[in-house]
Amino acid sequence: MITLAKDFEDIQYQSSTTEWRWMIFKHSDTCPTSTNARRQVEKFLETQSDVPVLILEVKAQRELSNMIAESFVTKHESPQVLIFKGNKLKEVKNHLAISERGLLHLVQGGYAGE
Numbered sequence: 001m002i003t004l005a006k007d008f009e010d011i012q013y014q015s016s017t018t019e020w021r022w023m024i025f026k027h028s029d030t031c032p033t034s035t036n037a038r039r040q041v042e043k044f045l046e047t048q049s050d051v052p053v054l055i056l057e058v059k060a061q062r063e064l065s066n067m068i069a070e071s072f073v074t075k076h077e078s079p080q081v082l083i084f085k086g087n088k089l090k091e092v093k094n095h096l097a098i099s100e101r102g103l104l105h106l107v108q109g110g111y112a113g114e
Helices: 005-015 032-047 062-071 102-107
Strands: 021-027 054-056 080-085 088-094
Touching: 005 054, 005 062, 021 032, 021 062, 021 102, 032 054, 032 102, 054 062, 062 102, 080 102, 088 102
Parallel strands: 021 054
Antiparallel strands: 021 080, 080 088
């Protein structure tokens, strides 16, 4: 789980010179849609444990959540998955668009516009 801006900065630095695929999953512990999305992310991780997923609980980490949204010029939503290749944001999925199958497709390179 991301708890500090430094965690986020570290992962950005580590991925800056690679084609490494990774994700940020932003959610709220009190939202039923977020609970469903978290289940989908957990199912994805059962078969794709090599893909780093940083988990951010937005109510507890509002400032960091806003920093991430500003850094990548994305509208803050919850639940939300940001999919990266290296340090470039490739895709954003929100709410009911977050699914195990969809995440698998995206990390295998199935980005919109590619």
